Amino acid sequence: MQKFYGIIWPPRLNIKRGLATTTALLFFLIVAVFVSSFWIDTYKLSISVVNSINKNQEPPSIIIPSNCTTQNYQNQTQNYPIRTIHDLNLSIPRPTCPDYFRWIHEDLKPWKVTGITRDMVERAKPTAHFRLVIVDGKVYLEKYMKSIQTRDVFTIWGILQLLSHYPGRLPDLELMFDCDDQPVVRSRDYERGQPNAAVGPPPLFRYCGDRFTLDIVFPDWSFWGWAEINIKPWEGLLKEIKEGNKKSRWVDREPYAYWKGNPFVAETRQDLLKCNVSDKHDWNARLYVQDWILESQQGFKKSNLASQCTHRYKIYIEGYAWSVSEKHILACDSMTLLVNTRFHDFFTRYLQPVKHYWPIRADDKCKSIKFAVDWGNSHKQKAHEIGKASSDFIQEELKMDYVYDYMFHLLNEYAKLLKFKPMVPENSLAVEISSETMVSMAADGSEKKFMMESLVKSPTTSPCTMPPPYEPKILGDFYRKKLNAIRRVQKWENEYWEIKV
Ligand SMILES: *[C@@H]1O[C@H](CO)[C@@H](O)[C@H](O)[C@H]1NC(C)=O
Numbered sequence: 124m125q126k127f128y129g130i131i132w133p134p135r136l137n138i139k140r141g142l143a144t145t146t147a148l149l150f151f152l153i154v155a156v157f158v159s160s161f162w163i164d165t166y167k168l169s170i171s172v173v174n175s176i177n178k179n180q181e182p183p184s185i186i187i188p189s190n191c192t193t194q195n196y197q198n199q200t201q202n203y204p205i206r207t208i209h210d211l212n213l214s215i216p217r218p219t220c221p222d223y224f225r226w227i228h229e230d231l232k233p234w235k236v237t238g239i240t241r242d243m244v245e246r247a248k249p250t251a252h253f254r255l256v257i258v259d260g261k262v263y264l265e266k267y268m269k270s271i272q273t274r275d276v277f278t279i280w281g282i283l284q285l286l287s288h289y290p291g292r293l294p295d296l297e298l299m300f301d302c303d304d305q306p307v308v309r310s311r312d313y314e315r316g317q318p319n320a321a322v323g324p325p326p327l328f329r330y331c332g333d334r335f336t337l338d339i340v341f342p343d344w345s346f347w348g349w350a351e352i353n354i355k356p357w358e359g360l361l362k363e364i365k366e367g368n369k370k371s372r373w374v375d376r377e378p379y380a381y382w383k384g385n386p387f388v389a390e391t392r393q394d395l396l397k398c399n400v401s402d403k404h405d406w407n408a409r410l411y412v413q414d415w416i417l418e419s420q421q422g423f424k425k426s427n428l429a430s431q432c433t434h435r436y437k438i439y440i441e442g443y444a445w446s447v448s449e450k451h452i453l454a455c456d457s458m459t460l461l462v463n464t465r466f467h468d469f470f471t472r473y474l475q476p477v478k479h480y481w482p483i484r485a486d487d488k489c490k491s492i493k494f495a496v497d498w499g500n501s502h503k504q505k506a507h508e509i510g511k512a513s514s515d516f517i518q519e520e521l522k523m524d525y526v527y528d529y530m531f532h533l534l535n536e537y538a539k540l541l542k543f544k545p546m547v548p549e550n551s552l553a554v555e556i557s558s559e560t561m562v563s564m565a566a567d568g569s570e571k572k573f574m575m576e577s578l579v580k581s582p583t584t585s586p587c588t589m590p591p592p593y594e595p596k597i598l599g600d601f602y603r604k605k606l607n608a609i610r611r612v613q614k615w616e617n618e619y620w621e622i623k624v
């Protein structure tokens with residue numbers, strides 16, 4: 124991996140998309156000489172274990188219905204008593220959903236008055252990897268581009284599982300999904316006075332957003348598994364992490380801040396590496412580069428997420444955009460040191476500094492980390508409470524049932540806004556898909572295994588009750604409180620360093 128240092132990676136964050144793509148392509152060619160294949164992702168520069176580079180460039184393979192054997196799938200499903208929607212008592216009142224569901228209203232606000240027209244949906248197409256259509260409980264797919272790795276496959280798989288979870292309860296809809304990292308629908312292009320203001324923003328689903336964009340955030344593919352780097356489906360992984368937390372008492376863990384990941388996807392991560400312990404200084408950070416080639420050869424033994432709660436503090440830092448690792452890090456009951464972020468996924472806006480995590484300055488990371496760890500080691504109980512708060516939040520409010528509920532409510536609220544009748548696409552690109560066709564087309568190995576593991580086998584009672592939108596004032600107060608907590612920590616930090624010097 125050292126070879127990658129100092130080549131042409133990473134592209135600067137502020138260069139235009141096109142240039143970044145060209146740079147990335149060039150980089151692809153160079154590295155292809157060393158290794159047979161690899162892909163870039165938000166998590167790290169991961170090396171595919173399974174296949175040659177061609178796989179990534181070939182046209183989609185999962186969507187063509189085929190006449191292959193579905194024996195394996197049927198074996199899995201027939202052992203379960205098939206409950207139907209009629210067996211469920213739908214009149215039992217459901218508890219209110221967690222507060223982060225309230226951001227569904229925020230994400231759909233741009234279309235609250237105008238609704239969503241067919242024209243708006245079509246304008247989301249240029250960067251979309253696929254269009255997904257639900258009509259009468261059946262799912263149709265129109266695929267435009269191959270996504271990075273199996274992001275699209277597992278996202279579509281997730282939506283199919285949602286339909287098994289709540290059969291017959293999703294309204295008809297059409298949506299465009301972009302599986303790339305960074306949000307693209309800039310809000311300023313649709314402000315009053317701009318040429319586009321009249322036509323309204325295109326509704327585009329993706330995995331993360333930021334303050335400057337209107338993309339609609341949706342749970343990422345890794346909730347159903349990340350086949351290429353062996354990250355298991357969330358439901359089982361969450362249990363393993365819970366067990367992992369119990370392996371060592373918080374006070375018995377290494378009293379340092381731990382991070383392991385791919386520094387090559389973003390400058391800010393390379394900057395973080397400067398804080399690693401050395402002969403000259405100790406910023407209380409223990410940082411490691413994830414070497415996916417080596418780890419894949421060793422069967423991913425060292426990248427087992429469930430056994431990574433070995434330090435009292437764990438650092439979360441964004442990559443090229445948000446990182447899938449955020450939920451894994453927060454799930455560990457070590458205190459999360461969260462380097463102040465630009466991007467959010469569907470649940471992170473709700474998290475509060477000093478309650479769920481400790482904020483770290485992005486522009487002065489080493490001093491910030493050193494202070495955080497010293498503070499935690501001298502306020503052990505409080506630090507452990509912060510670690511526990513994020514771990515409890517993830518275990519209870521981000522369990523798979525709630526992930527499905529979030530998807531359900533988001534799609535339901537989205538569908539309410541549609542001003543046109545969703546239609547089965549009538550062209551050669553579009554096909555009907557089901558869990559069965561997807562399993563039969565999945566690659567053997569992790570891909571198929573994770574699908575079987577995350578397969579929803581029987582329906583569930585109603586989703587939780589959707590909370591109302593935040594009053595603008597309450598939401599304003601929430602953000603102010605968050606900012607104040609960050610400022611307070613920075614003030615403590617300044618005082619600490621003044622005394623030190
Ligand atoms: C599927 O395969 C079986 C056995 O090979 C064949 O009889 C059947 O016609 C095929 N079905 C389709 C839709 O191709």
Ligand SMILES: *[C@@H]1O[C@H](CO)[C@@H](O)[C@H](O)[C@H]1NC(C)=O
Nearest residue numbers: 192193194195196197198199
């Ligand atoms: C499915 O079950 C049948 C009978 O129980 C068995 O013979 C067959 O090997 C199983 N297939 C798979 C793929 O597990």
Ligand SMILES: *[C@@H]1O[C@H](CO)[C@@H](O)[C@H](O)[C@H]1NC(C)=O
Nearest residue numbers: 209210211212213214215216
């Ligand atoms: C469904 O739940 C409600 C509320 O708990 C109860 O009154 C009703 O009897 C239940 N219906 C059936 C069919 O179990």
Ligand SMILES: *[C@@H]1O[C@H](CO)[C@@H](O)[C@H](O)[C@H]1NC(C)=O
Nearest residue numbers: 396399400401409410411412
């Ligand atoms: C950080 O320091 C530790 C301890 O010296 C070392 O094992 C590790 O490889 C270093 N990490 C990096 C990214 O250089």
